[in-house]
Amino acid sequence: MxxxxxxxxxxxxxxxxxxxxxxxxxxxxxxxxxxxxxxxxxxxxxxxxxxxxxxxxxxxxxxxxxxxxxxxxxxxxxxxxxxxxxxxxxxxxxxxxxxxxxxxxxxxxxxxxxxxxxxxxxxxxxxxxxxxxKLEDILTDLRALDNGKELEKILRETNFPFIVPNVFKKNKSENHEFNFGPILRDNEIRFRVDTFEKAINCDSSLCTMQQIDAYKALKNVVLNNTKTIxxxxxxxxxxxxxxxxxxxxxxxxxxxxxxxxxxxxxxxxx
Ligand SMILES: [Fe+2]
The missing domain is CATH 3.60.130.10 (Clavaminate synthase-like)
Incomplete structure (x- = not known):
């Protein structure tokens, strides 16, 4: 491309x-x-x-x-x-x-x-x-969605799983290590497609359907954003x-x- x-x-x-x-x-x-x-x-x-x-x-x-x-x-x-x-x-x-x-x-x-x-x-x-x-450009597009407010609330107020890369794992003998937290906080975003999606592929019970929908909407806003430099x-x-x-x-x-x-x-x- x-x-x-x-x-x-x-x-x-x-x-x-x-x-x-x-x-x-x-x-x-x-x-x-x-x-x-x-x-x-x-x-x-x-x-x-x-x-x-x-x-x-x-x-x-x-x-x-x-x-x-x-x-x-x-x-x-x-x-x-x-x-x-x-x-x-x-x-x-x-x-x-x-x-x-x-x-x-x-x-x-x-x-x-x-x-x-x-x-x-x-x-x-x-x-x-x-x-x-920039986060501000992501939030503008997210809030413009029909259910934007609801999606933002889920991204701010619920814990999402992130899988820890092997080189940073504290316990190397453990199969997978996760960290949990909201994707959005005040003036802060934590986002990476594969550490979230690999966590869900390891254990789908780590998230609710609403969380997965909110993540997918955010992913779409991030990866298809006209403000990307x-x-x-x-x-x-x-x-x-x-x-x-x-x-x-x-x-x-x-x-x-x-x-x-x-x-x-x-x-x-x-
Ligand atoms: Fe990086």
Whole structure:
């Protein structure tokens, strides 16, 4: 399927903020709050990967408190196609198929507030297009449905199951691990098609029919939304995303050299 690229994307040039670190941090924080994401274009990638990683971490620490990705508490995560992973539930960072619009860590007790991605190597196959969709645009379309109010109430007030991906399971010997919670909260959405649908396929009694209907209506609103922004993350693009108010995704890619770095963060306490 051909994806039409959007024109209006929130991009700021890194060079406009060279030697103005505080201004850059303020701008990123403001955009995370008001826009939901910001792309910092032309961020410097050094020849030394470790040095690039440590500068990326230093900047991210000014935006939020970095949090670990797995039980080993790895802070900087490499996003690369991992054809050797045999997990039943692979994370999107491990494969190269399309990643439909979702929020990260929707299965955890406290999904991170923000995350940043730095593109070291973009896919050179025409794939790997990024998608962004804001919660406010989802709610507008959901509320416009005949039974929108009723559906929103179910999504806010009942607990939905999310299956925990294998790499994040606390107890590896257990067959499946679930986390339960509402899909919508105040200024927050937790959404990913496969962690919900695989949970239901494992045990259909985890949800009522009304919940499944509400989920299906929301899925339709999310995956067929005309407000979805589509763009390429270029090499040297550093994107910060508000993981509570903004969904993200990417199209399939075949270039195995595509390489991004990710850091997850929670809001700094004042
Ligand atoms: Fe993701």
């Amino acid at each position: 051909e994806v039409k690229l959007s024109k209006l994307i929130n991009i700021i040039p890194f060079k406009d903020y060279s030697n103005k670190r505080n201004k850059l941090v303020d701008k990123i924080l403001l955009d995370l709050k008001l826009v939901g994401y910001v792309v910092v274009r032309g961020y410097e990638i050094l020849k030394d990967l470790e040095e690039t990683k440590s500068q990326f971490l230093e900047l991210s620490k000014l935006i939020g408190d970095p949090v670990g990705h797995d039980l080993d508490n790895k802070i900087i995560w490499d996003i690369k196609s991992n054809s050797t992973s045999k997990s039943f539930i692979k994370t999107y960072s491990e494969h190269s198929h399309e990643a439909e619009l979702h929020t990260d860590s929707q299965y955890s007790n406290y999904p991170e507030d923000f995350f940043s991605l730095l593109t070291l190597k973009k896919a050179n196959c025409g794939g790997g297009i990024s998608y962004i969709l 589509t763009f390429y993350l270029e090499e040297g693009d550093l994107i910060f995303i508000n993981n509570k108010t903004t969904l993200h995704g990417r199209s399939m890619f075949t270039d195995e050299n595509r390489h991004l770095l990710r850091i997850r963060m929670n809001k700094l306490t004042e």
